[in-house]
Amino acid sequence: MADEKTAPLLTPVPDDDGAPFWDYAARGELRIQACAAPGCGELRFPPRPCCPHCQSFDSTWRRMSGKGRIWSYVVPHPPLLPAYAALAPYNAIIVELAEAPRIRLVGNLVTSADAPLDSADPARIRIGARVQAVFTETGGVTVPRWVLERP
Structure with missing residues (x-):
């Protein structure tokens, strides 16, 4: 990683x-x-x-509860941005919030709040999988990321 x-x-x-x-x-x-x-x-x-x-x-x-489900995702091959090449394969997911299905947030599926972007096995990502928001600081800003509810 x-x-x-x-x-x-x-x-x-x-x-x-x-x-x-x-x-x-x-x-x-x-x-x-x-x-x-x-x-x-x-x-x-x-x-x-x-x-x-x-x-x-x-x-x-x-x-919000921070609960949602994966609405869509992509695993860039090769990475769309050269600066991310060393992190491949990483993912970008769209999460539909549980209590507000019309609200969708973009983020990354990771194995824990402070895990690297490439920590989640791309083969385990499924549309509809239930996720929970976690937060980590990166570049001076705290961002939401997502972990599977049942890994």
């Missing part, structure tokens, strides 16, 4: 709308922006200033 601490990994660049997502992630919490207008409450991701359902600018951040 490659040492991802030496690889120039992509890190998120928080903006004003998404900054709370990263602040909560740093605390080990998966929260999703929700409309705070009376009678609406729609969840939205990525975060944005206005609710696409009712056009309200009022929002709050709802704590």
Whole structure:
């Protein structure tokens, strides 16, 4: 397994709308922006200033369980970015949240929070597999990653 601490990994660049997502992630919490207008409450991701359902600018951040299922995935061969070549085979997964199936997050399936990107055997990745969010710091930002609920 490659040492991802030496690889120039992509890190998120928080903006004003998404900054709370990263602040909560740093605390080990998966929260999703929700409309705070009376009678609406729609969840939205990525975060944005206005609710696409009712056009309200009022929002709050709802704590999620961190549970979901793999909606889709890819294992790049060869890696799409040369800087990741030493980490191959790694994966990128799309996770559909359990309590909000229309909300999907992109991340990596790993064997534990601090495991390298190439720690999960690509042969074990299945669409529909249940996963749980874990958090790790990389490049100065805490990011959610995913582990199988039943490895």
